[in-house]
Structures are given as structure tokens and as C-alpha cells.
Amino acid sequence: MDLPSDIFPEFPAMAPGEVWLVGAGPGDPRLLTVMAIHALRSADCIVHDALVDPRILRLARSEAEIHFAGKRGGRPSPLQSDINVRIIAEARKGRRVLRLKGGDPFVFGRGGEEARALVEAGVPFRIVPGITAGLAAPALAGIPATTRETNHAVILAAGHRADDATAARAWESLAATGQPIILYMALAQLSEIVAACLRGGLAADTRAAVISHATGTDERILETRLGDLPHDVAANGITSPAVIVIGGNVALRHVLAPGMIKP
Ligand code: SAH
Numbered sequence: 001m002d003l004p005s006d007i008f009p010e011f012p013a014m015a016p017g018e019v020w021l022v023g024a025g026p027g028d029p030r031l032l033t034v035m036a037i038h039a040l041r042s043a044d045c046i047v048h049d050a051l052v053d054p055r056i057l058r059l060a061r062s063e064a065e066i067h068f069a070g071k072r073g074g075r076p077s078p079l080q081s082d083i084n085v086r087i088i089a090e091a092r093k094g095r096r097v098l099r100l101k102g103g104d105p106f107v108f109g110r111g112g113e114e115a116r117a118l119v120e121a122g123v124p125f126r127i128v129p130g131i132t133a134g135l136a137a138p139a140l141a142g143i144p145a146t147t148r149e150t151n152h153a154v155i156l157a158a159g160h161r162a163d164d165a166t167a168a169r170a171w172e173s174l175a176a177t178g179q180p181i182i183l184y185m186a187l188a189q190l191s192e193i194v195a196a197c198l199r200g201g202l203a204a205d206t207r208a209a210v211i212s213h214a215t216g217t218d219e220r221i222l223e224t225r226l227g228d229l230p231h232d233v234a235a236n237g238i239t240s241p242a243v244i245v246i247g248g249n250v251a252l253r254h255v256l257a258p259g260m261i262k263p
Helices: 034-041 082-094 111-121 133-140 165-176 190-199 225-236 248-259
Strands: 019-023 044-046 065-068 096-102 126-128 155-158 181-186 209-214 222-225 242-246
Touching: 019 034, 019 082, 034 096, 034 126, 065 126, 082 096, 096 111, 096 155, 096 248, 111 126, 133 181, 133 209, 155 165, 165 181, 165 190, 190 225, 209 225, 209 248, 222 225, 225 242, 242 248
Parallel strands: 019 096, 019 126, 044 065, 044 096, 155 181
Antiparallel strands: 181 242, 209 222, 209 242
16 A cells, blocks of 8 residues: 555555455445455455455455355354354464454454454454444544543443343343443344333433434435434334434534535
């Protein structure tokens, strides 16, 4: 890459037999890290998830093999253990393997499990962080994750469980902190999560925002209140992937959005 070498020391070569676990950011290729671009231009084999934007895969070398390891057409996703086996097998063949994940590999990306499997298999690996959707999507909608006026902490939560008493109580405890909650993967269990947050003490008129397909051409932003969230998400036909923010920081959008340059 043509970058000043005094500021960007040489990029580490991706050696045969290595696996790089790389975050691809929220979608827009311009939000990739330079390390991610370097990895894309080096890899022999790329194993990617459904959330990786197709434009990003076009940065791969023309000889690179591209493997899809996500959910397709409603079929169940491949088992995590199968993905681990595949990555390890490719590395052992002496390939330079890029395991590419949406957002950041260590934020709800199972990167931790894959890294552990690589350690156990004795395969050397490198982690390249990415911009997580839970922070990028709200930011691009004019919602700061924290501001001094509204919150001193922020909760990143995976929304797929709220269906039993223990899971519901966990949501109530998160809500009871009063700190904004940023939800990933929450559309399927939204009614249960919202009910638990209300029981946990959040007011029904707590501000909420939903950002779906952030940075894509089909991006949508919906603003509402906690109590109306499940209804409004359904009524507006919001589809996955979506990030949901619940908390007072959402109000900042009204101050910031009017001045923000459109992408
Ligand atoms: N490792 C990823 C998260 C994987 S979990 C990261 O750090 O971003 C998948 C969830 O991420 C989706 O269900 C959705 O909640 C969120 N997500 C990923 N990309 C998104 C996008 N472009 N717009 C909105 N939400 C997104």
C-alpha cells in the first residue's frame, strides 16, 4: 500500500500456514483498517461470514479461494466446530488463511472460540480488530455511545436469549443499571427483551433507535421509544442485521444529525 513508511512501518508478511482473524467492519469498505486491506491482499484462502460485504471480498487476490461460512437461504449455519476444522485444515495445507468476520472478530463474532481452537491445534494466528457494528451504526446515525451528559458506561449485549427465567433476569439487571444498552442480534427476541427491560425499571418512554443494514445502500434508521419498539420494528419491516440502542444518548441524534454530512 502506498502509505508513508515512517508512520506505517512495514506490514507483517502473512506467512504460509498462518491464520489471521480479521474484522471487516460494518460493511462500507472505506471503514476497513489498513491491516485488513493488507490481509485481503495477501491471503490465499478467505473464510468469511454472511455479514461481510461483497465489495470487501473483491479486494482479495484473483487467485485466492473464497469460502463462505455463514447462513444461506434460511439454512442453518455451519457448526462452529466445522468452521474451526476447515480453517485449521487450510492452514495445515500451508495456505495463508484469512478468517474474515463482520465488525470486530472478538465482539459477538466467535473469534474467541476460533482463536482457542487455533491455539489447541498449534496454528499461529494474528488478531486484526475491526470497527464493531454496535458502535459504528449508532455513530453514523448521530448517536454517540457515551456523552458526559447522558452516560458513563454503555452495555453491548447479544439479544438472542430472553426466553427463560434466568435469561430474563439477566436483562432486568442490565436494564436496572440505567446505562444505555446496545443490542446485537436482537430482532427475534425483541418483545421478550423489551418486556424484561421494562420490568428491570427502564421507563416505557426511554428513547430507542434501530439501525439496520448500517453503511449499506439499504440502511434504515428508526427512532422510537422502548415501549413501542417491538411494534414499530415489525410495522416498519425492519430486517436483520440491525443494531438497537436503548437509552438517553439516543436524544443526541436530534442535535447532531442536522449538521452531519450525508455519506
Ligand atoms: N462481530 C460483529 C457482530 C456479529 S453478530 C461486529 O462486531 O459488528 C451479528 C450482529 O451484528 C447482527 O445481528 C447485527 O446486530 C449486527 N450487525 C452487523 N453488521 C451490521 C450492520 N451493517 N448494520 C446493523 N447491524 C449490524
